[in-house]
Amino acid sequence: MKTKNATGIGNAIDRVEGHLKVTGEATYASEFKVENKAYGQGINSTIAKGEIIGIDTSEAEKLKGVLKIITYKNAEKLKTFDKERPVLATDSIAPVLQSNKVHYYGEYVGFVVAETFEQAQYAASLVKLKYKEDATARFILGQNKDKAYNPSEESDYERGNLKKGFSEADAIIEQTYNTPIEHQHPMELHATIASWNNGKVLVYASQQIVEDAVISISGTFQIPKKDVRVVAKYVGGGFGSKLNVERHLIMAVMASKMVGRPVQATVTRSQMFTNTGLRQSNIQVVKLGAKKTGELTGLLHETLAYTSTTQEFQEPCGSMSKMMYNVANAAVSERLVPLNLQQPFSMRAPGEATGSFALECAMDELAWKLKMDPVQFRIKNDTQEDLSQEKPFSSRLLIECLTIGADEFGWNKRQQKPRANKKGNWLIGYGVSAAARAAPFNETHAKVLLDLTNDTVTATLQMDATDIGTGSYTILAQTLSECLNVPLEQVVVELGDSDYPITPGSGGSWGAASYCNGAKSACDYAIAALKKNRNVPNDEDVSIAELLKMNQITSYESQSLAKPDSEFKKHSIFSFGANFTEVWVDKDTGIYKIKRMVNVGSAGKILNPKTAYGQVIGGLTMGAGMVIAEQTKVEPNFGNFITRSFADYHVPVNLDMANVDVIFLPEEDKIVNQMGIKGIGELGITSVAASIANAIFNATGKRMRDLPITPEKLLMAEVEDGVTV
Amino acid sequence: MNEKIKKNSFLTNQIQVSLKINAKNRSLTLDSRTSLLDALREHLELNGTKKGCDHGQCGACTVIMNGKRQLSCLTLAATCEGANVLTIEGLAKKDKMHPMQGAFVKHDGFQCGYCTPGQICSAVALLQEAKDGDASYVTADVRNISKELKLSEEEIRERLSGNICRCGAYNNIVQAFKEVHSADDEMPTWKFATKMQMKSAKRK
Ligand code: FES
Numbered sequence: 001m002k003t004k005n006a007t008g009i010g011n012a013i014d015r016v017e018g019h020l021k022v023t024g025e026a027t028y029a030s031e032f033k034v035e036n037k038a039y040g041q042g043i044n045s046t047i048a049k050g051e052i053i054g055i056d057t058s059e060a061e062k063l064k065g066v067l068k069i070i071t072y073k074n075a076e077k078l079k080t081f082d083k084e085r086p087v088l089a090t091d092s093i094a095p096v097l098q099s100n101k102v103h104y105y106g107e108y109v110g111f112v113v114a115e116t117f118e119q120a121q122y123a124a125s126l127v128k129l130k131y132k133e134d135a136t137a138r139f140i141l142g143q144n145k146d147k148a149y150n151p152s153e154e155s156d157y158e159r160g161n162l163k164k165g166f167s168e169a170d171a172i173i174e175q176t177y178n179t180p181i182e183h184q185h186p187m188e189l190h191a192t193i194a195s196w197n198n199g200k201v202l203v204y205a206s207q208q209i210v211e212d213a214v215i216s217i218s219g220t221f222q223i224p225k226k227d228v229r230v231v232a233k234y235v236g237g238g239f240g241s242k243l244n245v246e247r248h249l250i251m252a253v254m255a256s257k258m259v260g261r262p263v264q265a266t267v268t269r270s271q272m273f274t275n276t277g278l279r280q281s282n283i284q285v286v287k288l289g290a291k292k293t294g295e296l297t298g299l300l301h302e303t304l305a306y307t308s309t310t311q312e313f314q315e316p317c318g319s320m321s322k323m324m325y326n327v328a329n330a331a332v333s334e335r336l337v338p339l340n341l342q343q344p345f346s347m348r349a350p351g352e353a354t355g356s357f358a359l360e361c362a363m364d365e366l367a368w369k370l371k372m373d374p375v376q377f378r379i380k381n382d383t384q385e386d387l388s389q390e391k392p393f394s395s396r397l398l399i400e401c402l403t404i405g406a407d408e409f410g411w412n413k414r415q416q417k418p419r420a421n422k423k424g425n426w427l428i429g430y431g432v433s434a435a436a437r438a439a440p441f442n443e444t445h446a447k448v449l450l451d452l453t454n455d456t457v458t459a460t461l462q463m464d465a466t467d468i469g470t471g472s473y474t475i476l477a478q479t480l481s482e483c484l485n486v487p488l489e490q491v492v493v494e495l496g497d498s499d500y501p502i503t504p505g506s507g508g509s510w511g512a513a514s515y516c517n518g519a520k521s522a523c524d525y526a527i528a529a530l531k532k533n534r535n536v537p538n539d540e541d542v543s544i545a546e547l548l549k550m551n552q553i554t555s556y557e558s559q560s561l562a563k564p565d566s567e568f569k570k571h572s573i574f575s576f577g578a579n580f581t582e583v584w585v586d587k588d589t590g591i592y593k594i595k596r597m598v599n600v601g602s603a604g605k606i607l608n609p610k611t612a613y614g615q616v617i618g619g620l621t622m623g624a625g626m627v628i629a630e631q632t633k634v635e636p637n638f639g640n641f642i643t644r645s646f647a648d649y650h651v652p653v654n655l656d657m658a659n660v661d662v663i664f665l666p667e668e669d670k671i672v673n674q675m676g677i678k679g680i681g682e683l684g685i686t687s688v689a690a691s692i693a694n695a696i697f698n699a700t701g702k703r704m705r706d707l708p709i710t711p712e713k714l715l716m717a718e719v720e721d722g723v724t725v
Numbered sequence: 726m727n728e729k730i731k732k733n734s735f736l737t738n739q740i741q742v743s744l745k746i747n748a749k750n751r752s753l754t755l756d757s758r759t760s761l762l763d764a765l766r767e768h769l770e771l772n773g774t775k776k777g778c779d780h781g782q783c784g785a786c787t788v789i790m791n792g793k794r795q796l797s798c799l800t801l802a803a804t805c806e807g808a809n810v811l812t813i814e815g816l817a818k819k820d821k822m823h824p825m826q827g828a829f830v831k832h833d834g835f836q837c838g839y840c841t842p843g844q845i846c847s848a849v850a851l852l853q854e855a856k857d858g859d860a861s862y863v864t865a866d867v868r869n870i871s872k873e874l875k876l877s878e879e880e881i882r883e884r885l886s887g888n889i890c891r892c893g894a895y896n897n898i899v900q901a902f903k904e905v906h907s908a909d910d911e912m913p914t915w916k917f918a919t920k921m922q923m924k925s926a927k928r929k
């Protein structure tokens with residue numbers, strides 16, 4: 001697509017909503033002006049499994065300002081699950097306070113509504129619950145392998161003959177890679193202001209997918225969808241945790257119905273550990289075999305993870321292993337163990353972020369065993385066909401990513417031998433990894449309103465899309481500017497309201513492609529219709545202002561949609577990338593620094609390199625977090641999380657991050673969608689952990705297969721066989 | 726301008742505080758447990774200051790109080806009698822943004838924007854700390870530190886490490902700060918691979 005307009009797509013313009021964010025004027029969920037609101041506070045269970053056998057609210061009720069205390073005893077009846085452990089989806093119902101059963105430590109068991117935030121918090125602490133504990137609760141994945149079951153969404157995959165594949169191999173590695181529980185922790189706490197008004201619900205909420213929130217609320221309360229309105233103008237980060245409706249929101253709606261006032265509920269940071277989703281721990285086994293020449297002959301990737309005892313979620317850790325390399329014999333499987341822990345769900349690049357750690361570390365291990373350069377080893381096993389789907393890739397520039405990245409990074413200075421590059425006390429290592437992340441594109445509706453005043457057209461776009469930091473406002477403004485050929489100043493973008501046309505929302509790297517193609521279709525439709533009315537040939541260049549004048553109208557409304565076509569379906573659609581990392585490890589303390597990174601991404605049309613860069617470095621930062629510190633620890637006797645604040649769950653801070661060079665490839669993909677857009681929001685986090693771990697091996701000769709790689713673990717680890725110290 | 730003090734029949738342990746916020750005198754009747762953060766957000770409709778943890782661990786609630794950065798979630802409003810508080814809403818002069826705000830937009834020093842007011846208040850106060858010659862954890866020699874510091878990249882990163890950005894905009898935040906602090910006009914480090922690079926990569 002050619003860029004016509006100076007502020008159209010492809011340009012690195014500043015975010016259009018930037019001034020609102022730097023002046024504090026952007027309105028997040030709990031910041032809407034709502035009269036007469038009360039405050040709600042959830043109460044969390046303090047056992048992992050059992051029953052509530054007594055509730056004493058007397059002390060709390062005596063407090064001034066307390067309006068209502070809701071427990072399973074007086075809660076509104078909600079729709080509950082009609083089968084055992086249903087699969088959790090982004091539009092699932094979210095029943096809460098429906099029985100006296102407790103399924104995990106931290107589950108909501110009550111909700112207090114009061115006049116002020118302080119009263120609600122204090123009152124919540126005064127509600128006394130008595131439990132009958134069930135001693136059969138289980139918390140530790142590694143100790144419950146025998147309880148594993150095959151998830152209801154069939155995940156076993158096999159091609160070729162694995163046995164034969166491994167028998168043909170000259171070198172084989174088989175290793176186990178462990179990743180801990182991680183939390184998304186967007187900076188904005190989940191929050192809502194919910195009102196129930198004669199059966200009609202209005203919620204201001206921090207949600208990534210507005211439409212699915214509507215479905216979830218209407219399903220949970222068994223009310224018509226049309227009676228639910230969800231507004232999410234600005235979302236302070238999501239990373240998966242705001243894909244679905246969490247239960248504070250349901251409790252706030254319920255409370256509003258019960259007290260007859262709007263109710264604001266903000267979960268606390270420690271409730272962000274127990275009540276807003278997480279990435280579960282995984283135990284992954286990868287076995288790889290290759291010939292001396294480097295061709296892969298067999299690949300096995302088995303994952304054991306946990307789900308909760310109430311719902312099922314399976315992180316597809318084997319997704320990248322299925323399609324990444326040219327290996328004829330491959331098998332991928334996933335098994336789940338139900339544990340008395342919070343229900344897991346998607347966290348940024350579910351499947352790829354963790355799966356790539358196992359696969360790309362294993363690739364490095366095998367390359368070393370084969371005495372091959374790990375970049376060349378990957379190039380050798382490139383494929384232009386997705387063997388798992390038996391479809392060609394719409395575009396795949398992985399070789400370019402690896403080659404250009406290696407050049408830019410100075411890969412040729414890498415010593416193949418570990419511990420060979422030293423500076424004083426520092427051991428210096430270089431690591432590489434390759435990345436692939438699906439680039440979906442889903443049906444998206446959009447409305448464009450054109451208004452002609454004093455010869456100037458103002459174009460307003462409306463869709464229920466969200467901007468969770470991804471830059472939706474900006475790239476959509478650019479799309480309108482481009483498609484209607486009007487300057488950016490004449491474009492207004494209105495998002496995040498279920499009254500607007502339906503989009504798939506933000507998540508799964510489908511946002512940019514879906515939103516922009518949807519918006520384009522509404523623009524194209526307007527132009528085509530206005531031309532047709534006046535018999536203007538389609539290819540004639542007439543300004544949108546001129547077209548409105550020719551039609552003798554001052555306003556026009558067009559609504560249209562974009563969706564994948566048959567070509568899309570005939571191809572396998574992925575974004576590709578490569579990460580290069582330099583680490584410096586202190587040989588005596590195990591403390592290490594990520595010195596620099598080069599990231600190459602091939603993600604179709606880059607709509608705005610500035611916001612795309614933000615997505616990439618954001619992903620790299622979170623990927624670095626996986627390696628340097630992030631983990632949620634489970635207390636083995638009681639099943640509570642030991643880490644429940646930022647003081648013990650460490651996320652990367654400014655000083656932890658390296659300077660990063662990001663290189664985009666000028667990829668033109670004519671198949672994926674009209675605008676050639678592929679996702680980039682999750683490509684950045686994919687494989688980062690592996691490139692850091694591989695760099696640590698190159699520096700120290702130690703294979704670190706358990707995340708996070710803390711200095712003490714690194715110090716205690718033995719060097720690999722065959723590494724000379 | 727003094728607002729009339731409201732009586733709140735439902736408040737427990739009522740207290741009254743008068744303070745200056747963004748150059749305006751404000752008088753508040755509050756529950757004695759109210760933090761400065763909640764006073765701003767829930768009682769004054771100043772929602773620019775954000776709540777990211779409520780425990781002094783993330784920096785989202787940073788304001789500038791009597792010239793120094795302060796975590797408003799750890800500050801009881803009751804202790805702010807007579808204080809002079811500057812929030813993100815008060816940084817811009819009329820319609821002109823503070824240079825730090827402009828630099829954050831130019832360098833894309835944010836994504837979701839939720840940590841941003843805290844980052845900016847922190848950065849603005851840090852400009853003054855550098856002028857005053859305050860030491861930090863990475864200062865090489867704390868006994869020998871001059872005023873008017875030109876902060877190194879490591880110093881900037883350390884001194885802004887109290888403000889978490891989960892979106893990971895750190896590199897851009899550092900660049901925004903540098904521009905205002907030392908007129909260093911480095912821009913985000915992205916580029917497109919050239920045609921030549923693409924061609925030779927194919928060949929290999
Ligand atoms: S809200 Fe105050 S430091 Fe996090």
Ligand code: FES
Binds near residue numbers: 236469836837838
């Ligand atoms: S911009 Fe989202 S947390 Fe910093």
